[in-house]
Amino acid sequence: MKAAGASRWRRVAGDQELLLLVLLGLLLVAVAARAPEVLTVDTLFNVARESMVTLVFAVAVLIVIISGGIDVSFLAVGIFAAYSAVSLVPQEGPAATAWLPFAVAVAIGVALGLVNAAVVLGAGVSTLIATLATSAVFLGVLFAFVGGTVVNSIPEPLRVLGSTSLLELPAAGRGTTRLSVLVLPVLVVCAATAAFLRWTVAGRSIFAMGGDREAARRAGVAIGPTVVLVFALSGALAGLAGMTHVALSGRADPTTFFGGELNVLAAVVLGGALISGGRGSVRGTVLGVLLITCIRSSLIPLGIPPVWQEAVIGSLLILGVVLQALASRVKPVRAILDPADPVLAPAPLRRDVVEAGDAR
Amino acid sequence: MPQHLSATLVTGVLALTLTACGTVGSSSGGGDPAGAEGSSGEYVNVVKLTGIAWFDRMETGVDAFTEQTGLAASQTGPATADTELQVGVIQGLIAQRPEALGVVPLDPGAVENVIQQAKDAGIVVVTHEAPTIQNADADIEAFDNADYGTKIMAGLAECMGGEGEYVQFVGSLTSETHMAWAEAGLAAQQAEHPGMTRVSDPVESDDNADTAYEKTKQLLQANPALRGFFGDSSQDVPGIGRAIAEAGLQDDTCVYGTGVPSETRELVADGSVDGIYLWDPALAGQAVLSAAQIIAEGGELSTGTDLGVEGYGSLVQSPDNPKTFLGDAALALTAETIDDYDF
Numbered sequence A: 001m002k003a004a005g006a007s008r009w010r011r012v013a014g015d016q017e018l019l020l021l022v023l024l025g026l027l028l029v030a031v032a033a034r035a036p037e038v039l040t041v042d043t044l045f046n047v048a049r050e051s052m053v054t055l056v057f058a059v060a061v062l063i064v065i066i067s068g069g070i071d072v073s074f075l076a077v078g079i080f081a082a083y084s085a086v087s088l089v090p091q092e093g094p095a096a097t098a099w100l101p102f103a104v105a106v107a108i109g110v111a112l113g114l115v116n117a118a119v120v121l122g123a124g125v126s127t128l129i130a131t132l133a134t135s136a137v138f139l140g141v142l143f144a145f146v147g148g149t150v151v152n153s154i155p156e157p158l159r160v161l162g163s164t165s166l167l168e169l170p171a172a173g174r175g176t177t178r179l180s181v182l183v184l185p186v187l188v189v190c191a192a193t194a195a196f197l198r199w200t201v202a203g204r205s206i207f208a209m210g211g212d213r214e215a216a217r218r219a220g221v222a223i224g225p226t227v228v229l230v231f232a233l234s235g236a237l238a239g240l241a242g243m244t245h246v247a248l249s250g251r252a253d254p255t256t257f258f259g260g261e262l263n264v265l266a267a268v269v270l271g272g273a274l275i276s277g278g279r280g281s282v283r284g285t286v287l288g289v290l291l292i293t294c295i296r297s298s299l300i301p302l303g304i305p306p307v308w309q310e311a312v313i314g315s316l317l318i319l320g321v322v323l324q325a326l327a328s329r330v331k332p333v334r335a336i337l338d339p340a341d342p343v344l345a346p347a348p349l350r351r352d353v354v355e356a357g358d359a360r
Numbered sequence B: 001m002p003q004h005l006s007a008t009l010v011t012g013v014l015a016l017t018l019t020a021c022g023t024v025g026s027s028s029g030g031g032d033p034a035g036a037e038g039s040s041g042e043y044v045n046v047v048k049l050t051g052i053a054w055f056d057r058m059e060t061g062v063d064a065f066t067e068q069t070g071l072a073a074s075q076t077g078p079a080t081a082d083t084e085l086q087v088g089v090i091q092g093l094i095a096q097r098p099e100a101l102g103v104v105p106l107d108p109g110a111v112e113n114v115i116q117q118a119k120d121a122g123i124v125v126v127t128h129e130a131p132t133i134q135n136a137d138a139d140i141e142a143f144d145n146a147d148y149g150t151k152i153m154a155g156l157a158e159c160m161g162g163e164g165e166y167v168q169f170v171g172s173l174t175s176e177t178h179m180a181w182a183e184a185g186l187a188a189q190q191a192e193h194p195g196m197t198r199v200s201d202p203v204e205s206d207d208n209a210d211t212a213y214e215k216t217k218q219l220l221q222a223n224p225a226l227r228g229f230f231g232d233s234s235q236d237v238p239g240i241g242r243a244i245a246e247a248g249l250q251d252d253t254c255v256y257g258t259g260v261p262s263e264t265r266e267l268v269a270d271g272s273v274d275g276i277y278l279w280d281p282a283l284a285g286q287a288v289l290s291a292a293q294i295i296a297e298g299g300e301l302s303t304g305t306d307l308g309v310e311g312y313g314s315l316v317q318s319p320d321n322p323k324t325f326l327g328d329a330a331l332a333l334t335a336e337t338i339d340d341y342d343f
Helices: A002-014 A016-034 A041-066 A074-088 A095-123 A127-146 A156-162 A183-199 A201-211 A213-218 A223-249 A261-270 A282-302 A306-330 A347-359 B002-026 B053-069 B083-095 B108-120 B145-160 B176-192 B209-222 B236-247 B261-269 B281-296
Strands: A165-170 A176-180 B043-046 B073-076 B100-103 B124-128 B138-141 B164-170 B196-198 B226-231 B254-258 B275-279 B324-326 B330-333
Touching: A016 A282, A016 A306, A041 A074, A041 A165, A041 A176, A041 A183, A041 A201, A041 A223, A041 A261, A041 A282, A041 B209, A074 A095, A074 A127, A074 A223, A074 A261, A095 A127, A095 A156, A095 A223, A156 A223, A176 B236, A183 A201, A183 A223, A183 A282, A201 A213, A201 A223, A213 A223, A223 B209, A261 A282, A261 A306, A282 A306, A282 B209, B043 B053, B043 B083, B043 B281, B053 B073, B053 B281, B083 B100, B083 B108, B100 B108, B100 B281, B108 B124, B124 B281, B138 B281, B145 B164, B145 B176, B145 B226, B145 B254, B145 B275, B145 B330, B164 B176, B164 B209, B164 B236, B176 B196, B209 B226, B209 B236, B226 B236, B236 B254, B236 B261, B261 B275, B275 B281
Parallel strands: B043 B073, B043 B100, B100 B124, B124 B138, B138 B324, B164 B196, B164 B226, B226 B254, B254 B275
Antiparallel strands: A165 A176, B275 B330
């Protein structure tokens, strides 16, 4: 009876999505108590605006993390794709042609994702090291061959798209507050990715591969093509995120994302994605991104010096990992290799698995 | 294999000889013994970060220096505004033994050591935007920092009618010049415009327009009466202006601060930004290298020295630091005058 109670408690503590909701609620209460005037539709729109780009990047990272790797090249891929696309497409044109730079950016993102996949598969190194290397190469190539200066006037169709509002309301204080129309593609992409991961064979294969590569291989998952798919998808999403950022900000600055990896990775891990692969959800990632954005935008209203921001986000990352450790004591993630079943988990195979785990 | 080795040796010796020739050529005017040995004779300007319009413009001044003097000069810097990266860039350059380094430090305190290393290696070092520097040979400032901060505040206060809440942005709280302008602006406001109030300590933008944009929106929400913005980093005003434009508050707010015409032209035209202040980074870059050339050739800077660059025709030695020399090169641009500047 007592044991069952403890287990239930652990299950609740281990449910990261629930905990994120609680944290978001606590934050709202803190802001409401300290600065109630901030709880307006403006804040809602601001948080949506600031989350959009991070969210698409986070979904790109989520796919790689579920597959059992850690990608750190997504920001480099994103700005490379967006900056190049801005330089490639015509400057003028009707607003209806705004899809073109997005298509070009996604295509470049896929191409860079394929480079990542080639390095991961070809060199057989861990995804972290491979993408650390490729991101440096991507940025070097961007600065050397495409350009390193800020583009202040982006193509006309993009500029129009970026300043088109889905909703425009009078702000609580003065002026107007707006929700960009670009929030729609972001939502569609999140829903589509969630559906892909949940209901397609390819999506399930990514989970299987991340949970246990050897077991997935034996179960008939083609590892090579799945890795290629993961990086192509992740690259496409990063390209989309980069272009969304450029359209929203009205300028293409090649250095704009530098140092932002922590925010995105922290959001994904907080959202319940298991850092060693095999588990994670788009829903959790959305919550993780929202929590981090809310924290970032609450610091000023709460009167906390902005210098604390990084420390707070780092602490949240630790919290996320601790929660995962708790949760994994509740739910065995690699049930297929449960040591209780000696037939399915003979000693030599388990050593393979440990090595594969190290490589990741 | 031995053949290959000897070929390498010959090439190496030839290269050394050529380098030596170059050195003799470049320092012929001064006969400075320290710089002569193994120096490449090049003048290198190290900026805070590459790729932003401000330092791209500075690079044209470096090119103008080459045109004017015939000396080899180039510009480099870290790809992100990171102090450690900048120190690494300078350390890498020391090994190449240039004649002189111009340095625009991100954090003057953090480069003192590496500047000393450069000087120990016989390299002349002249800084810019580092008025408290101790180890450099000299520091060139476009103007007196207090004057500049006071000037921005004068514009802001006039626009606000001397009343209301305002906020100051700085690139980082460790940026000495940004803080000096902010403090001078605050002091001028307290002395002359008691009807105005600063709502918080200076807000950091990380020299990033997106950060400035997000923080502006948060500040507008947290402070409904906020009307004035005082930006110190060249990336502050573009971000602040975009937030103002999106909220449709052009006529309701006053935005003044450091800015580059190319990055702010549209915002100034539609009234989101009301005035930008700057010095021409091209002239500053050229002035830094000219000062370095004078020192490398054995000369000295003093009050009244003419660097041969507009706005730096008669330097004034700073009363606070004998190594710092001030020019008179500040520009104030509004919607009427911004189109005269094409950078």
